[in-house]
Amino acid sequence: MGKSKKSKGSLKKKHSILYGIPHCHTENSTGTGDVKVALKYAKNKDLDFIIITDHNNALNNNKKRKDKNKWEDALKDIQKFNKKHDNFIGLLGFEFTLKPYGHLNIFASENFFSGDIGNIKNLLLWNSVNNPIMAINHPSKNIEKLDFNPLLNNNLSLIEVGNGLYPAKSYNRYEKRYYSLLDKGWKLGAINSQDNHKINFGDSDNLTAVLVEKKDKKNLLQSLRNRNTYSTESRTLKVHFYINGSLMGDVLSCKKNDTLKFSLYAEDREDKITKIKLISSKGVCIKEMDFPPQKDIKYFCSLPFKENEKWYVAKIFLQSGATALTSPIFLNEI
Template sequence: MKQTLLISCCLLTGMTGYAQPPSINGYHVYYGHLHNHTGASDGKDTAFHAYPYARDSSKMDFFGLADHCWLLRPGEWDTIRMAADAYNQDGVFVTFAGFEWSSPVYGHLTIIHTEKIAYYYRAESDNFIDIVNWLNKNDGYAFMNHPGDEEGGSETFSHFNTVPSPRILGMELWGKTEGFSRFYYNDGFYHDDNGKSFYDEALLRGWRLGATGSEDNHSATWGKSNRRMAILATALTRNDLLEAMKARRFYSTEDKNLVLSFCIQGNEMGSEVAEGNNTFCIRTFDKENERFVRARLVCNGIVADSIVCDTTFLEWTLVRETHCGEYYYVIVTQQDGEEAISSPVWIRGKTNHQPPLPISGSFAPFYYQNDSTTLTIPVENGITRMDIFYDSMKVKTDSVYPFDYRLKLRSIGKFPVNVTLFDSQCGSISLLYDYVNVIKRPKEILQEEEQRVSFYPNPCSEVIFITGARDFYRIVITDMQGKIRWQAEKDFFLLQKIDVSSLEAGIYLLSIYTGGKTTNSLLVKSR
C-alpha cells in the first residue's frame, strides 16, 4: 500500500483568510442543522423566532425545523412553511421546513421536502415500511434521528431489515447535547457483530446513509452548540443543498469550523466508485487553525488504516486495493478531542461488470389466504447469494441453490417480493421480482359427486366455453370486490361461448346456477 502524508502549518492557495464559505475540492462548505423544535410542539417560541436566530445569532448557513408531527395543531404546519419561505434567501441563508415523524415503536425521522405531514398513528404511515412508502408518494426525504433512543423492545427503523430506501439520506451521529460518544461509538441493535455501531449496521445491510447530526434543540438557543452538519455544495440555495444531500455529500462534525474532504479516485464522499487499485485522498483543516492529531480510514465498520499527526492542515493520500461491496469513510480527530466523520464512498464492481439479475419470471396468479407456499426465484449460474424481501421486510439470506423461501400466507393483499443478488464480483441493488397476490378462499359449495358443469380455458384471454346439462339457466361473473361484471339468465344449450374480452386482467368468481345447485369457480383473466 502506497501512502503520502502532507503536513503543513500553512494553507493551500485559495484558502487564505478563510473567506466564507470555505472551499475544498471544488465545493463550498455550508454549516447548519435540520432537526430542531419550537413551541409548535415541545420546544419554545415560534418559527418566526427560530429562523432569524439561527441566521443572526448562530451564524448558520442553513437551518431546518422538525417539530413533532403529533403535537402540531391545525394551521401550524402552514405557519412553519410560511416562515421558512420568508427567511430563505439564496446566497445568504437557506431554510427548510420539516417535521419529525415520532413513532414510539419505529423510531424518529426528520422529514423535509413535503407539502403534507405524516402521522405515526395513522394507517398510511404507522410503521417503518409505510412511512417509506409515504415518502415515495409525497416526494419527501428523511434522516434517521438519535438511533437507539426508542429502544426497549421496539423496532426502531425495523432494525435496518427492510428494503433500503434512497429516500432516507442519512443518520444522526451526534444529537442533542451529546457528541459522537452516544450515537456513533455504541454497540447497535445486534450484539454478535463485534460491537458495530447503529451506523455501520445500517450500511452493512445496504442502506446508503450519509453522516449527519443535529442539535434537536428545544430551548430556543438554536445552533449555539459547536456541532454542525456540513454540506459540500456548489451554491447556497435550497435546490443546491438538497441535491448535495441526495448525493450524500455531507459530513458530521463536532467542530463548526472544521472543513473536510474525502475522495476515492477524485470522487467526493457520497459517490460510488469502481473496484480496483484506487487512490484515496483525505484533506482537512480548521478555520481557527486548531490542530489535528489523528485520522482513521474505516472499511465496512472496521478501521482499515490510520495515521498520527500534529498539524493545522492535513492531506493524507494512499493507494489501496478495493473490492465490490465495500464502503469507506474517514474520522479525523483534533487536539481537543473533537472529531468529524465523513459520509461513505461505496465500491461497486468493475466498470464493465453488469450487476447480477434474476431470470425473468413470475409467481402463480394468486394464492389462498392461510395456505403455505414456496417462492422460488430462478437465476443464472454464478449467483452466490440472494437476499429475499417479502412485503419490504428481509426474510431470508440464501446461499444454496435453488434460491427459495417458504412462507405462510396469513394476510390478504398484493405483496412485493424484492431480491438482492450477489456474484463473485458484486451485488445488485434491491430489485422488485414480482408480487404475491393473496386472496380469500371462495366459500366451498357442496356439489354432487358427478360434476355436470365445467368451463375452459382457465386462465383465459378473450372467451370461455361452458359445457354441461341443458338446465343451467344463469351465469354470473363477479370481481373480487363482489361487483357483477357479466351476467345472463336464460336457457342455455350444452355449449355456451362467453366473450370476456372486456374484463381487465385479474381474478374473478364464476357462478353457474343449474336446477337449484350452484357451481362457484375462480376465473383468471390473463390479459
Template sequence: MISNDQSKDLQELVLLSEGKRATAEKQIAGFEAGKAIDGRSDTCWAASPYYKWWKIDLLQTCQINRMTICTSTEIDRYTHYFIEYSQDNLNWQTVAEKMDETVTVSGEEYEVSFKARYIRVTITYCSSGESAQIYDFKVFGQEVDESKFVPSKVSPYKIPATFYDDVRGFSEIEVSDLESGQKDQVLIGGSVDSYIVYRGIDFTKGGVDQLRGHFGFTDSDKSKRITMEVRLDDVHGNKVGEIVLFRQWKAWSILGGQLEHSDSSLLTGVHDVYLIIKESEPSQRLMIHWLAFVRKSALPVAKPRSEAIPAPLDREYKIYFGNLHSHTDFSDGEGVPEHAFDYARYTAGLDFLAITEHSNLYDHYLDWDKSRKWKDIQLMAQKKTEEGAFLALVGAETTWYNQFGHMNTFNLEFFINAYETKYNEISVYYEMIKQYPDSIHQWNHPWSSGNRHLDAFEPYDAEVDEVLHLLEVNPIISKEHGGLYYYVMALDKGWHLSPAGNQDNHHGQWGTANTLRTAVLVDHLTKKDFFDAVRHQRVYFTSALHLKVWFKVNGSIMGSRIKRSETLEFSVKALYGVDTGHRLVKAEIYGEHGRVLHTIHIDSREWEDTFSLPCKERYYFVKIYQDDGEFAVTSPIWIKGE
C-alpha cells in the same frame, strides 16, 4: 370586517360577554384569561409565545351580532388572529380572520350573525414579540330561548361519545383532564365484546374513509393495546375497519383509523355504526370523548426525483454548516420559528436551520392541508431564506410512541402523522414514502428509540433507500464505538446514508446548544443545491466547529458509487473555515463493521494527503480528530460490483 344585513337596531344589542367565563390554552401569571373581559383598558390576557387560543363561554346559546377585539395598545404593533364559534365546544366554524399588517389601537369591530355558546380567538402572530395578548373582547347580541342543543350525526361533525343509542360494557364518567378548568362527560370501558352503537350516522354521498376519535387510556403503559372493530348496521354486519388503539405521548390523543371495504358504496349514505372491542389488555381501559366519521385530506401528487446537478468542473465544492433537527413552541420546544431562524443565523452563525416540529403536535394534525401552523412555518421560512447567505428549511418529525422511533421528513408538501394509526405498521409508512421519490428522510436519534431501535434498520429495502438519506450521530449521548455504532450498523445492512450532526433543540439555543453540526458540500447555497447534496450523500457530521473536509476515492467525492478496482486512490483534505485555536491530530479510514483500515497522525491546522489502499470493502469513510477529541466523520464512498 364581516358585514351583514341586521334585522334589528344594533343599538339595542346586549353586551353578552360581561361577567362570563373566560379560559385560555395558556396564560402568564397576572395576565389571566378573565382580564380580557374585565372592562379595563390597563389589563389583558397574555400568553407566550403566540399561537395560543383564548375562549369565552357565554353559558347558553346566544344570537351574536357584533364582536369587538383589541389586541394591542401600541401604535406600531400588529397582530394576526382568527375567531371561531361553536355550540358544543367540539365543532368550530371560523367567522373572522385578521392577516394584514394594519394597526388599530382601538381594535377591530365585526358585525356578524350566528348562534353560539362559545367563541374562541387564536393569536397566530405578533409583530412586536412572542407574547399573545387580548386587552378587550366584547360580544353583543341576544340570549336565545332554545331547547337543548342536539349534535349533528352528519360527516364530518364530531359527535360526543355520550350521544350513543345503545351501549354494553361502557359507562359514563366525568373527567377534568381534557381542558384546564373544564369538566367533560366521556365513556369508559374496554372489555372484550363490549360495544357502542350510534344510529343514523350520515356518511353523505361523498363517503368516508376514516374514523377519528378523542381517546384516553387509564394505563400509561403504551404496550397495552385495545383493538376496536367498526361494523355497519348490525353487531355482525360488514366490517369496515379495525383500529389498534394505545396510549401516545399523553393520556388523551385524537387518533384516526382507516375505514375501507371492497364495496366502497358501503361507506356512503346513512348507517348504524357499531364500535366493538375485540381485543383488550385486562388492565387497560379505553375512554372516548368524541367521534367523527370523515374523508381525510388527500395527499398531493408526487413529484419525480429531481435531476442531479452536475459537479463544478474547475473548483471544489463549498462547505456549509447547519442543523437539520430543531423545535419551537409550535410543538414541544421554546420560542417561535421567526426567532429560531434569526438566532441560528445571527447568533449561532449557521448557514441553514431546519425547523422540524413533531407532526402529532400541529393543529389539525390529521389534516395536513388544514394546519395553519404548517403553512405559517413555511411562509416564515420563505421570508427568512436568503439564498447564498442562509437557508431557512422546514421539515416534520414523524413520531411513534410504539417504541419504533422518530423520523424527519423534508421536501414534502405535507407532513405524516403516526396518530393516523395505519402508520404504526412501519411497512405501511415506508410504502407511502416510496411514492414520493423527491422527498428526503432522516432516521432520528436511534440511541433513544425505545425497545425497537428503528427495528435495527431491518429489513433493507432498496426503494426506501432511494429516499432515506440521513442518520443522526451524537457522540455526546451515544458513546458506543465513539458515537458511530448505529451509523456503522445501518451501513453494514446495505443502507446508503450520510451521518448528520443535529441538536434536536427543545430549549432554544438553535446552533449554540452544543457543537454538533451537519455539513453539506454544494456549489451554491440554494435549496435546490442543498437537497441535491443530501440526495447524493455529499454530507458529513462534525462536532469540531468550522472543520471543512473533502474526501475522495479515485477522484470521486464522498457519497459517490464507484467501480471496483484492485487499488483505490484516496484523497483527503481538511482545514478550518475560521481560526478556532484547535489543531488536527489524526485521520482514520474506516471500512465495514467499524474496522479502522488506515491511520494517519497529524499535527496541523490544515492537512491534505493522498495514499493508496487495496480494494477489499464495500464502503469507506474517513474520521478526522482535532486535539480535544471532537471529530468529523464523512459519508462513505461505496464500491460497486464484485
C-alpha cells in the same frame, strides 16, 4: 481504476461547505420560541441553514389561527425569511415515529402527515407521492432491526451519528449503529443534530456540514439527498474526502483489479488535527495516521479494491477531543 468524471486537480475547488442544524424544535411542538425566532437566532449564529422539524402530531392544531395549521404558518414564515436573507436557508420538516424502530425526520416536502407509522408500506406510498428526504434521528437499538429496503432507501438518505449539544453529558454519538446499518446494505450519509428544544440554535459547535456546488436551497437539498455530508463537532472544520474522484456519499463502481486512490483534505483554524482513520466494513480501521497537532492536512494513499470492503468512512480527531465522521463512499463491483 474506479470510474470517475472528476479530475484530481479540481476536486477540492468544486465544492463549498454549508454548516447547519438538520433537526430542531420550536414552540409548535416540544421546543421554545416560534419559527421566526429560531430562524433569526440561527442566522445570527452564522449558520448557513436550519431545518425545523417539529413533531408531526402537534402540527394540525393552531390556537392562534383556526383557518390554518401550524405547518402552513411555519412554511409561510420560512418562505418570507428566506426571501429577505439570501445568505441563509431555512427549511421545514417534521419528526415522526416509525414503529418499532424509532424517530425519523422528513423534509423537502410541502406536505406532512399526522400519527405514527406502523406499516412501512404506508410510508412507501406517502413517499411515492411526496418524494421527501428522510433521516434517522438519535438511533436506538431497535433501528438495527430495520431490514434493508431499497425502495425506502431511495428517500432514507441520512443518519444522525451525533445528537445533542456537544460536549454536554446529554450529547450522544452513534458511530457503531451507523456502521451496523451500512453493513446491512443501507446507503446513509452522516449528519449531526443539536435537536434543540430551547432558543440555543447554533450555540454548540456540533453541526452538519454539506458539500455543495452552489450555495442555494436547490443544491443544499440535492447534496443532502446524495449524502454529500459529514458530521462535525467543530464548526470550523473543513473536510473533503474522495476515492478516485468520487465524493463522500457517492457510489463508486470498481472492478476486481482496480486501485483505490484516497484523497483526504482537512483543515481547522481553531482546533488542530491530531489523527485520521480510514474505516471500512464492520467498523474495521484499515488505516490510521497520527500527526503533530496541525491546522491542515492533505493525505493520499492507494489501496487495492477488496470485495469484502463495501464502504469507506474517514474519521478526523481534533486536539480538543472533538471528532468528525464523513459519509461513506460506497463501492459497487462491476
